[in-house]
Amino acid sequence: MKIGIISSAYPDFEDDPHGIFVHRLMREIVKKGHEVHVLAPYTGGETEYTLQGVQVQRFHYFYPQRFEKLSGRAGMIDNVKEGFLVKIQVLTFLFFNVVHSLLKLRKMDVIHVQWPIPNGLGGIFLKKIYGIPYINTIHGEEVHLSKRYHLLFALRWLVNNSSKTITNSTATRKFCLEAGLDGDKIEVIPFGVDTDFFRPLEVYKDKNIFQILSVGYLIERKGFEYIIRAMPQVLDEHANARLKIVGSGPLESELKELIYELELGDEVEIVNNISDDELLMVYNSADLFVLSSIVDSQGNTEGLGVVLLEAMACGLPVMGSNVGGIPDIITNNEIGVLVEEKDVHGISEAIKKLIKDKELRTILSKNGFNLVKHNFNWETIAKRYIEVFEDLI
Missing domain, CATH: 3.40.50.2000 (Glycogen Phosphorylase B;)
Incomplete structure (x- = not known):
C-alpha cells in the first residue's frame, strides 16, 4: 500500500522534534511493509531525503525563498503573528500545497492529512480529481484556530468531505463535535510512544535530590x-x-x-x-x-x-x-x-x-x-x- 502524507510539520533528521510524533507513526507503518511518502513545507534543510524508510519531499511556498517564514520551527500559529509578509504566505502556502500534492502524490492509494487546516486542500483535490480516499488527523489546534479566525465553515468542509477523520483524544473529538463536524466520521486514535526506546534504565541518581x-x-x-x-x-x-x-x-x-x-x-x-x-x-x-x-x-x-x-x-x-x-x-x-x-x-x-x-x-x-x-x-x-x-x- 502506498500512503501519501501531507503535513505542515515533519523532522529533518532523527532527533529533530519538529513533528517527531508524526514521523514515529510513519516509521512504524513502513516497518509493516508499506510505502510512505511525506509532503511537507520547506524548513531550511534538504528538499528530498529518506528518514528511516520514510520518503520525504519538501516544497517551497514563497518567492524569493529567503523570505519564507510561515513554516518555521516555532509553528505556524506563532509564525503568522510575525507581520504582514508572513500572513500573505498563508495564501501562497495553500496554493503550493495543492499544486505539489497533485504533482507528487497522485499515485498514492490513500492520503493521510495531518492538520486539515492548513493541509486539507491537497487531500480534497486528490480525492476529487484522482479519486484517492483521504483521512484527516485533527490535533486540536485546528478547531481553536478556526473559531478564532471565523473559519469553522472551512474546517467543516474539509473534514466532512474526507473519508475519515481521526482525533488524538476524546477531548479533541468533543471539540470537533461542538464545532459541528460530522461525528459519524470521527474516530479516536491516540498518538503513541516508542516503548522499545523509551524504557526503564538503571542509571545513577543522587539520593540526596x-x-x-x-x-x-x-x-x-x-x-x-x-x-x-x-x-x-x-x-x-x-x-x-x-x-x-x-x-x-x-x-x-x-x-x-x-x-x-x-x-x-x-x-x-x-x-x-x-x-x-x-x-x-x-x-x-x-x-x-x-x-x-x-x-x-x-x-x-x-x-x-x-x-x-x-x-x-x-x-x-x-x-x-x-x-x-x-x-x-x-x-x-x-x-x-x-x-x-x-x-x-x-x-x-x-x-x-x-x-x-x-x-x-x-x-x-x-x-x-x-x-x-x-x-x-x-x-x-x-x-x-x-x-x-x-x-x-
Whole structure:
C-alpha cells in the first residue's frame, strides 16, 4: 500500500522534534511493509531525503525563498503573528500545497492529512480529481484556530468531505463535535510512544535530590509558569527538591526571568537542544514527571500529552493538569495524579504528597508503565491506522 502524507510539520533528521510524533507513526507503518511518502513545507534543510524508510519531499511556498517564514520551527500559529509578509504566505502556502500534492502524490492509494487546516486542500483535490480516499488527523489546534479566525465553515468542509477523520483524544473529538463536524466520521486514535526506546534504565541518581522533570515546547499552553511558581512552596518542606524543564521556545527568556525573580536559580533549570538519547537518560534520572498544561489565552490546550507517555514508559510516576487529552491518559490516583490547571497551591500540594508517599509513587509507576506498554506503543497505534487505510481502498 502506498500512503501519501501531507503535513505542515515533519523532522529533518532523527532527533529533530519538529513533528517527531508524526514521523514515529510513519516509521512504524513502513516497518509493516508499506510505502510512505511525506509532503511537507520547506524548513531550511534538504528538499528530498529518506528518514528511516520514510520518503520525504519538501516544497517551497514563497518567492524569493529567503523570505519564507510561515513554516518555521516555532509553528505556524506563532509564525503568522510575525507581520504582514508572513500572513500573505498563508495564501501562497495553500496554493503550493495543492499544486505539489497533485504533482507528487497522485499515485498514492490513500492520503493521510495531518492538520486539515492548513493541509486539507491537497487531500480534497486528490480525492476529487484522482479519486484517492483521504483521512484527516485533527490535533486540536485546528478547531481553536478556526473559531478564532471565523473559519469553522472551512474546517467543516474539509473534514466532512474526507473519508475519515481521526482525533488524538476524546477531548479533541468533543471539540470537533461542538464545532459541528460530522461525528459519524470521527474516530479516536491516540498518538503513541516508542516503548522499545523509551524504557526503564538503571542509571545513577543522587539520593540526596528529589528530581522533578517537565518536558515540552516553551509556549503558554504548556503551563510551565505554574510549576515554577509552585516550587517555592515545595521547597519550604522539601529543600532537596529540584525542577528540570527540558525544552525550547518563545517563552524561554520569560520563564528564565521568572526563575530569577523567585530566586530559584539553584533549584530550577531549563535545558534545551538535547538528543533523544540524552532525553532518555533525563527521564530515567528523574523521580517525578509533571505536565502542568493549561487552556491558553487563545483557547488552545493539550491535545494528548505524548511526553506523559514517554515518562510513563520509562517508569516515572506522572502528574498532569485536568485539561484536554491528559485525562485520557491519567486516571487520578491510579495511573497518575490530576490537578486543576493554573492551581499553584494544588500543584505544590500534589508534589509534596508524592515526595512523601513513596508507596504511591511505586503504584503509579507500575500502573502507568503497564498502560503505555499495552495501549500506547507505536506498533498498536500503527495497526489501528493501517486498518483504517485498508478499509478505504
